Amino acid sequence: MRTKAKYVAFFVVPAFALVAIFVVYPVARTVVLSFLDSDGKFVGLQNYIRVLLSREILNLEGLSRGFPLGALVHNLLWIAIHLPLTLALGLVLAVLLRNVRGGAVIKSIIFLGMVMPMIVGGVMINFIFDRNLGIFNAFLKIFGIPAKSWTAYPDSALLALIFGSVWLWVGFSTVLYSAGLETIPKDLYEAAQLDGASALKIFTKITIPMLRPITIVVVTMTLLWELKVFDIVYVATMGGPGGASNVLALQMYTYAFRAMDFNRSAVVAVLLTMSTLLVSLPLLRTLRDDRT
Amino acid sequence: MKPKALLVSLLGWLVALVWILPFMGVLMTAIRPLDELLNGWWNFATFRPTINNFAGAWNHPTAALSKGMLNSLIVAVPATLLPLFLATMAGYGLSRYRFKLRTPLLALVIIALALPQQTIAVPIFQMMNALNLVDTYLGLIIVHTAWGIPWIAFFMRNFFTTIPKAMEEAARIDGASDITIFFRVVLPLAMPAIGSAFALQFTWVWSDFFLALILIYSPDKLLATQRIPLMRGVYHVDWGLLSSAAILVMIVPIVVYLVLQRYYIRGMVGWSLK
Numbered sequence: 001m002r003t004k005a006k007y008v009a010f011f012v013v014p015a016f017a018l019v020a021i022f023v024v025y026p027v028a029r030t031v032v033l034s035f036l037d038s039d040g041k042f043v044g045l046q047n048y049i050r051v052l053l054s055r056e057i058l059n060l061e062g063l064s065r066g067f068p069l070g071a072l073v074h075n076l077l078w079i080a081i082h083l084p085l086t087l088a089l090g091l092v093l094a095v096l097l098r099n100v101r102g103g104a105v106i107k108s109i110i111f112l113g114m115v116m117p118m119i120v121g122g123v124m125i126n127f128i129f130d131r132n133l134g135i136f137n138a139f140l141k142i143f144g145i146p147a148k149s150w151t152a153y154p155d156s157a158l159l160a161l162i163f164g165s166v167w168l169w170v171g172f173s174t175v176l177y178s179a180g181l182e183t184i185p186k187d188l189y190e191a192a193q194l195d196g197a198s199a200l201k202i203f204t205k206i207t208i209p210m211l212r213p214i215t216i217v218v219v220t221m222t223l224l225w226e227l228k229v230f231d232i233v234y235v236a237t238m239g240g241p242g243g244a245s246n247v248l249a250l251q252m253y254t255y256a257f258r259a260m261d262f263n264r265s266a267v268v269a270v271l272l273t274m275s276t277l278l279v280s281l282p283l284l285r286t287l288r289d290d291r292t
Numbered sequence: 293m294k295p296k297a298l299l300v301s302l303l304g305w306l307v308a309l310v311w312i313l314p315f316m317g318v319l320m321t322a323i324r325p326l327d328e329l330l331n332g333w334w335n336f337a338t339f340r341p342t343i344n345n346f347a348g349a350w351n352h353p354t355a356a357l358s359k360g361m362l363n364s365l366i367v368a369v370p371a372t373l374l375p376l377f378l379a380t381m382a383g384y385g386l387s388r389y390r391f392k393l394r395t396p397l398l399a400l401v402i403i404a405l406a407l408p409q410q411t412i413a414v415p416i417f418q419m420m421n422a423l424n425l426v427d428t429y430l431g432l433i434i435v436h437t438a439w440g441i442p443w444i445a446f447f448m449r450n451f452f453t454t455i456p457k458a459m460e461e462a463a464r465i466d467g468a469s470d471i472t473i474f475f476r477v478v479l480p481l482a483m484p485a486i487g488s489a490f491a492l493q494f495t496w497v498w499s500d501f502f503l504a505l506i507l508i509y510s511p512d513k514l515l516a517t518q519r520i521p522l523m524r525g526v527y528h529v530d531w532g533l534l535s536s537a538a539i540l541v542m543i544v545p546i547v548v549y550l551v552l553q554r555y556y557i558r559g560m561v562g563w564s565l566k
Contacts, residue, residue, distance in 0.1 A: 004389060004391070005391075007385070007470045007471070008389050008391050010381075010385075010470075010471060011381045011382060011385030011474070012382050012385035012386065012389075012397070014381070014382075015375075015378040015381065015382035015441045016382060016397060016400075016441075018378065018434075018437060018438040019400070019404065019438050021438070022416065022419075022434060022437075022439075023412060023438050023439065023442070025415065026411070026412035026416050026419070027407065027411050027412060027415075029414075029415035029418075030412065030414060033414065033415075096300060096304055096307075097304050099297065099300050099301075100300060100303075100304035100305070101301055102305070103304060105308075106304055106305065106308040109308050109311050109312050110307070110311045111549075111557075112311075112315065112546065112549075113311070115495065115542075115549040116499070116542040116545060117499030117501065117517050117545065118501070119499070119501045119517045119521070120517075120520065120538045120541055120542045123318075123520060123534060124314050124318065124538065126529075127314060127531070128317075130529075130531070132329075132332070133317065133329065133333055133531055134317075135313050135314065135317060135334075138332060138334065167314070175557060175560060175561065176560075179557075179561045224406060228408045228409075228410075230409075230410075230502055231502065231517075234501070235520060235521050249410050252410040252413070253502075253505075256413060257413075257506060262414050265410075265413075265414060268410070269410045269411045269413070269414075272408050272410060272411065273406075273407060273411045276406040276407065276408055277406055279406065280402060280403070280405065283402050283405070284399060284402050284403070
């Protein structure tokens, strides 16, 4: 028994000591900071109320006047557009590319967006939507739509970033769904074909249900990514113009390291963390099946 | 080939084309002189490639990438190897021993996977400040190590639960201690998984921007990713310069990906799928 304790200590303690000091403690400290004022006095939920009522986070006027709508709404918008698009595109591409010669090469190309640093990803998005060099404008020109730098205008900055980030992220869902398709037994398909099921029916009744575990993982990871998005926005628009493409992670940084307000920044960090924890509940649940 | 199969292939390659066009764009913008870009980088009436832009980004007067990439390497190598070593041990411990804190630690690992870096930013800055480690690579490497341990430990633990224990049992009967077994028997078996974790952790540390942003500020210490936002001009964007810089900074993770593609994808799929 004592030797077991010795080995547990040897293997597990060094790593988790570092995690405790440099991850767990800072998280706890941030939670504490969110309830204090700048003099370190406890102020209850006052910081939370101030943050949630500020225009940077939630700008209800924007609903009638247009962007900015506030970082919180911008993140939600990011999720509402980016999540279904990357899921659907990834699934369709994974199914499609199985029957394409050189499909593996195409997948590698699509996956490049995931491999590059996101700070470069932001530069690429700017490039795609640039007035002179961007292919998006070159494409619109065919339909006679005048060119502009879409990331530089309040009305379109956030949407340009969101659609650009679809281009960056689809590789993830494609590769995961491709791996998932490999795990579906072939005789399921053969049986369905023998019964005369249509391709659409096979897709909706076999492929999609069998991919459910993968879908949970892809949705979770994608949601986490959408909530944490920072680099892209920092380099491409800095949240601008006029806050029109601001997001929570960037607002936290602005509060903390531009305005030097560690308490309001802590509130944003806590709100962000609560969202990401909520999102990762399905992953936590998998631990329960693991007590063997 | 049947017409339908041909159509599917055509569609597939069309998608590939859409995805690769922006890469072609930055490459062309980087290697062509400004006057050739006025009608679009896709216009090839004349084509006189130049390396001036790359040289400009490499030797930039205020944000030279030569220095930036060297700095990134100095951070990324220890910030990959250190957590890899510690977390492989932790993952092994979590998979082989049943102890009271095991499930809470696993839960902690998953929670840590979900955390945004913003949550630790301010306290980390204050701690590093107290330790005199702000604006040092040591401080940044420590944070990357602590930040990387949870996911690597989780990944390695998942790997260890899949490999049979027969060889370990045999070694134990021969009188080897658990520590000897880990280094002599288990580590060699774990090399493929360690390869996957290496590829991903190295890529992520190299690509990191946020932690560097809050901890490193001296101009000559800035990492490669930090120099990208500095590359563009104040009044107009110098796309030749910025494109070259973007290519230089992304080429490192892309090479890691291409060389270790099998490990990379397996890591990506493996740590997402239990």
